[in-house]
Amino acid sequence: MxxxxxxxxxxxxxxxxxxxxxxxxxxxxxxxxxxxxxxxxxxxxxxxxxxxxxxxxxxxxxxxxxxxxxxxxxxxxxxxxxxxxxxxxxxxxxxxxxxxxxxxxxxxxxxKTRSAHTSAMLEAVQYNLTPRERAVWVLRRANRTYDEIAQELYITVNTVKRHLKSIYAKRKEVTEAIAN
Structure with missing residues (x-):
């Protein structure tokens, strides 16, 4: 036994x-x-x-x-x-x-790095993010700065900001739909 x-x-x-x-x-x-x-x-x-x-x-x-x-x-x-x-x-x-x-x-x-990545991927599905938004979101959830995200994804900081603005809008939309 x-x-x-x-x-x-x-x-x-x-x-x-x-x-x-x-x-x-x-x-x-x-x-x-x-x-x-x-x-x-x-x-x-x-x-x-x-x-x-x-x-x-x-x-x-x-x-x-x-x-x-x-x-x-x-x-x-x-x-x-x-x-x-x-x-x-x-x-x-x-x-x-x-x-x-x-x-x-x-x-x-x-x-915690893996946990943040997993959470970001689940949120990407929940918020219906595009593949590029998903890549930006995963890096942002890993506490990367706008500059670091831009460098890693070969995009400008303004593009990072634009993607994050879109992500936050989608997140707000999902959150409000759940609240109602």
Whole structure:
């Protein structure tokens, strides 16, 4: 039965969109899903599979906070920029399992860059954007400046502004239709 439970837990964790790590109190990783391992490699200064120093520091702070706030469920959140330029949001909290002898730390890693891209693509469909508007919108939702969008798409800043004006008008139209 123990192996079946571990297989089920592993399958569930692999299905998460976010990276998931389960750590012991000393920072040893006892389980991670594939996305978690990939994001950790991207957050580390080298390609080694070590726990990135920022995550180690978050774990240390959570451990220290337990002494001061023993009855409070704390969730620490911090954002990092990975080696590949992705924005990663890390959340760390206690994971108390009733059958476990000691507590674990649960780390979730969200690729905010990918999430923003996915949201922008869904909005592009919802707002019925043209392919060029979609390209502009995806970059804008990734917090790119007008100049950066213009350079990447080989268009002028005025063209970027014109596309965004059209996008905002379409977005307003959809929002008003939903409200009514």
């Amino acid at each position: 123990e192996n079946a439970n571990q297989a089920l837990l592993s399958a569930v964790l692999e299905g998460f969109v976010d990276g998931i790590l389960v750590l012991t109190e000393d920072g040893t990783c006892v389980h991670s899903n594939q996305k978690g391992r990939a994001l950790c490699r991207d957050l580390s200064p080298s390609d080694r599979d070590d726990l990135p120093s920022g995550l180690k520091a978050m774990g240390k702070h959570l451990l220290e906070s337990r002494e001061f706030y023993p009855d409070t469920l704390l969730v620490l959140t911090q954002e990092f920029t990975s080696r590949s330029g992705q924005q990663i949001r890390a959340r760390i909290q206690w994971l108390d399992l009733p059958t476990a002898a000691h507590a674990y730390l649960l780390v979730s890693l969200e690729n």
